[in-house]
Amino acid sequence: MSFDTKKKEVLGNLYRPGTLYTTEPVTTLDHDFWSLGHGKVIPHGIYDTQKNRGYVTLGNSKDTSEFACEALKHWWNYYGKALYPDANSILAKCDGGGSNNANHYIFKQDLQKLVNEIGIEIRIAHYPPYTSKYNPIEHRLFPHLTRACQGVIFTSLALVKTLMEKTRTNTGLSVVVNVVDQVYETGRKVTDNFKKTLKIVFDEYLPKWNYRAVPQLTH
Template identity: 55%
Template sequence: FARAGHTLTQTSIETLDHDFPSAGLGKLIPHGIYDVARNEGAIHLNTSHDTSELCCDSIALWWQRQGRHCYFNSLRLLVLCDGGGSNASNRHVFKEALQALAERLGLEIRIAHYPPYCSKHNPIEHRLFPHITRACQGVVFHTLDIAKQFMAKAKTTTGLNVTVDILTGVYETGKKCASDFIENSRIVFDDFLPRWNYRALPQDR
């Protein structure tokens, strides 16, 4: 489909001007992680569905590829995220996936959700995503590899570095948490604004 912007090409490019899903070859779901301390971004692409499992698999991939090497003595991980979508603050299925992620990585994972209408204050919204958008202006995503190639080109004068990987899993929508999850969960809510601030603890904590 047509994308805003200009690109240099030696041949004409024909695209559809309306992005009707029925006319597409598929869909591309990008999940982004921005490391504030190191000014590094990680984009993980999938062609399935945007789910809580995808969100947690994205965090796990970042930790395995980058995080654990940069923060090898860390026992805790702080994640800033919006309050809606696949990581919604009111969804038990997200907390269940988060609990499984804490067990998988052996880390205490603290979640800090941004309240409604406050997503613009999330660093990823102005330190990573605009530069990804600019790097892809005018580019038609015919394949997953094209998207990966151009997203990885995102740079800034302050030294932003972006890596792009592909998550090949198939993620199903409509899943519900286990019937005994709430009773047995190891999610600890903060005293202050517990709806948006909580921790997932691994078994050994």
């Protein structure tokens, strides 16, 4: 699978690029300042390269590692384990920055918590800087989501969900969308205990970019 967070959008009567066929003129504000909107939408995408299917989680808080891991957990619990009942590991390809920053231990801490909950190993493969264009989600899901939403004014989170769910391609791509109405805290620090008892297994080759989070037995 491949995952990443798409560009954040402002909700409100604000201009968005694209062509839209309507029966009457659409009038909007010509600037998209955050202060002019009434909220925001943060689309976190997961692309299943085997099934050619996209899973989008729409958040309205912050793009944090906790949010990214929550999206992964939802995908596995509701779709992944049913599609791959015999799987003993998940290969997740992602960028090296943002909510899944390769340099931040908070992502590794949240990732370890995630695998402890779902009980399956997750292998992370980060793309080094300036190579994120090779991440499959960037050209096999996100452009089609953009096309499905082009020109439409994002007046509500429900409208964004409806538009993205209509995403289709001739090659069989389909998209499932989930909305998470939860506030995520920013500026969280990794616990000292986690660094002392780090269970992340780093690869011998390029350990900064490649590592495994293995479920731990809890009592």
